Amino acid sequence: MMKNVRWCTSCNVPIIGELCNICGNSGRRCAKDLKPIFNSERALFEELLGIRLPSFTFRYRNRIISEGRTFLTFKLDAVNKRLMPLYHQGQENTGYAEEVDFAEGIRLTIKANVKHLKEKERTAVNFIKEATSNYSRTFILFGGGKDSAVVAMLAKEALGSVPLLFIDTTLEFPETYKFVEEFSRTYGFPLIKDDDGEYYRAKLNFFQLCKRLGPPSIYCRWCCHIFKEQPVRRFINNHLNDPTDAAFLTGIRRCESRRRGNYAPIELGKRIVGQTLVQPINDWSDLEVWLYVFWKGIKINDLYELGHARVGCWPCPCTPPLMDFVRQLTHSSLWTKFEEVLLAYATENNRSREWVRKGLWRLRRPKRQKIFVYPLHIEGGDSEILFKYFIPHKTSLFEWLKILGDVKADEDKYLKLKTKRGFEVRCKIEGPQVKLMVKCAKRDYISVKTLIEKVLFRSLNCIECGACSGSCSKGAIQAIEGKVIINLKKCDRCWSCLKNSCIVQDSEKMYVVKLDPFSLIPCEKGLPMNHVIFLSKEIGKRVAERFKARGVNVEIHEGGKVICIDADITREEIEELVLSALEG
Numbered sequence: 001m002m003k004n005v006r007w008c009t010s011c012n013v014p015i016i017g018e019l020c021n022i023c024g025n026s027g028r029r030c031a032k033d034l035k036p037i038f039n040s041e042r043a044l045f046e047e048l049l050g051i052r053l054p055s056f057t058f059r060y061r062n063r064i065i066s067e068g069r070t071f072l073t074f075k076l077d078a079v080n081k082r083l084m085p086l087y088h089q090g091q092e093n094t095g096y097a098e099e100v101d102f103a104e105g106i107r108l109t110i111k112a113n114v115k116h117l118k119e120k121e122r123t124a125v126n127f128i129k130e131a132t133s134n135y136s137r138t139f140i141l142f143g144g145g146k147d148s149a150v151v152a153m154l155a156k157e158a159l160g161s162v163p164l165l166f167i168d169t170t171l172e173f174p175e176t177y178k179f180v181e182e183f184s185r186t187y188g189f190p191l192i193k194d195d196d197g198e199y200y201r202a203k204l205n206f207f208q209l210c211k212r213l214g215p216p217s218i219y220c221r222w223c224c225h226i227f228k229e230q231p232v233r234r235f236i237n238n239h240l241n242d243p244t245d246a247a248f249l250t251g252i253r254r255c256e257s258r259r260r261g262n263y264a265p266i267e268l269g270k271r272i273v274g275q276t277l278v279q280p281i282n283d284w285s286d287l288e289v290w291l292y293v294f295w296k297g298i299k300i301n302d303l304y305e306l307g308h309a310r311v312g313c314w315p316c317p318c319t320p321p322l323m324d325f326v327r328q329l330t331h332s333s334l335w336t337k338f339e340e341v342l343l344a345y346a347t348e349n350n351r352s353r354e355w356v357r358k359g360l361w362r363l364r365r366p367k368r369q370k371i372f373v374y375p376l377h378i379e380g381g382d383s384e385i386l387f388k389y390f391i392p393h394k395t396s397l398f399e400w401l402k403i404l405g406d407v408k409a410d411e412d413k414y415l416k417l418k419t420k421r422g423f424e425v426r427c428k429i430e431g432p433q434v435k436l437m438v439k440c441a442k443r444d445y446i447s448v449k450t451l452i453e454k455v456l457f458r459s460l461n462c463i464e465c466g467a468c469s470g471s472c473s474k475g476a477i478q479a480i481e482g483k484v485i486i487n488l489k490k491c492d493r494c495w496s497c498l499k500n501s502c503i504v505q506d507s508e509k510m511y512v513v514k515l516d517p518f519s520l521i522p523c524e525k526g527l528p529m530n531h532v533i534f535l536s537k538e539i540g541k542r543v544a545e546r547f548k549a550r551g552v553n554v555e556i557h558e559g560g561k562v563i564c565i566d567a568d569i570t571r572e573e574i575e576e577l578v579l580s581a582l583e584g
């Protein structure tokens with residue numbers, strides 16, 4: 001567990017170890033963690049608060065700390081874009097801090113903590129050596145922040161020069177692009193840059209995706225899947241023969257968020273299967289990282305000097321509100337562009353301007369509205385079932401169908417494919433729609449249903465974002481010039497890509513095609529009843545019995561081919577019983 005920061009009242013500096021290394025005092029409790037306030041950052045806060053701050057100060061959330069005591073607390077008024085002081089200790093109590101400038105204060109702080117920093121460094125270096133010893137290759141996931149910079153320097157100490165893997169999310173601050181180049185040049189780290197950023201920049205950029213999927217939120221971080229995780233997957237698939245034989249060093253720390261609080265120093269990738277994450281500063285506090293940076297004189301991103309506490313994508317919904325506010329001030333042109341997208345979304349979805357200004361967009365939960373497509377007609381022979389549909393025409397339909405089997409035109413100008421599981425799909429474009437037929441053996445129905453519903457979900461909803469291109473270990477899903485294509489030379493129809501979710505699952509609207517072996521027709525006399533038409537009397541009878549056992553009123557017609565049932569019974573409830581009836 002992270003220890004609280006203490007303050008040595010004799011030397012007037014924070015201490016993170018047991019004792020002050022200058023005077024030997026244990027100090028008194030000060031704050032959970034501290035972040036030093038840089039000179040330009042201080043000027044920004046002074047302007048916003050209308051209060052002069054001592055030169056050598058720290059911040060913990062909305063609390064400014066000087067001489068180990070709370071100097072000032074403030075509140076963010078996001079709507080009116082201002083900071084409001086709440087508690088102010090007063091200038092008269094800060095005589096000492098006035099005399100110490102930032103650089104001198106930091107120099108003393110390092111002196112007071114040097115033993116602790118050396119111990120931290122020694123532990124992290126040994127950990128890196130040990131944790132990476134079983135892997136042939138090691139990379140540093142380098143995002144341009146202070147944490148990955150510290151990890152890079154520790155790795156250099158432990159292993160020599162290790163390549164930096166920089167994933168260009170296309171959403172980095174200009175300072176970050178500059179810093180990444182400078183850092184690798186200054187310290188001689190080879191820099192590997194993911195070049196897929198070009199794909200997103202040119203074709204489906206972040207703003208267009210916001211229109212289609214809604215702005216990202218803390219509950220719906222589609223941007224991370226598209227712009228961060230998938231490029232890493234692609235890198236692994238394209239460049240590593242054995243993904244399990246590489247270690248990826250990261251600067252992830254437990255204190256950064258509740259979710260990260262559970263991370264272990266070595267984690268096996270949950271979203272990126274086969275990836276090993278090694279996190280040497282997992283248990284470091286903010287202050288420990290900062291003091292290490294100052295102690296070693298490590299180059300850092302200019303954004304910190306401007307007042308950014310974290311470096312990352314500029315529209316990130318997970319940025320704390322205060323930092324979001326600072327970003328809006330320091331990079332107003334980036335924010336203005338994004339704000340336009342947010343306001344357009346708000347207007348379309350009956351949200352107020354306040355929703356944008358208060359930052360409530362960050363808490364958006366997607367509606368995930370499903371537009372169900374049911375078979376128009378079902379035919380059942382002795383051993384086969386045929387489903388007929390009209391579905392919207394999408395270019396991605398034919399691309400995704402390729403993973404089922406070879407598509408060929410038949411004599412009736414239908415595109416036809418036969419799968420390795422023996423079921424058959426035929427389709428034909430008719431104006432804005434596609435006539436689609438699926439024929440399968442009755443005994444295979446349940447497994448075919450699962451597979452075909454997943455493929456048709458992708459086929460009808462795919463926006464060609466490319467996010468799933470890394471989910472195929474054979475590299476068969478390719479995002480090329482704004483198109484997602486299935487490379488049949490590589491695809492072996494293992495269908496494992498269907499196990500990963502598609503980005504559209506977290507959007508506002510999506511088509512869901514149901515391969516249901518029954519039709520549901522409302523009562524033609526207007527009674528609150530539905531007719532359920534089955535493929536066979538046996539299934540109808542079985543379903544009726546199961547409903548009766550649940551106390552539902554059911555009328556059986558045509559020996560079980562049709563049952564009449566209360567209109568309150570949902571399609572999902574019927575589907576559940578039909579599936580169990582089919583299973584026996």
Ligand code: SF4
Pocket residue numbers: 458461462463464465466467468469484501502503504
């Ligand atoms: S199926 Fe299409 S929309 Fe879904 S993740 Fe893949 S490329 Fe993106």
Ligand code: SF4
Pocket residue numbers: 403471472473474475476477486490491492493494495496497498
């Ligand atoms: S995961 Fe399997 S089915 Fe999907 S594209 Fe790759 S090889 Fe083809």
Ligand SMILES: [Zn+2]
Pocket residue numbers: 008009010011012020021022023024025112
């Ligand atoms: Zn001291």
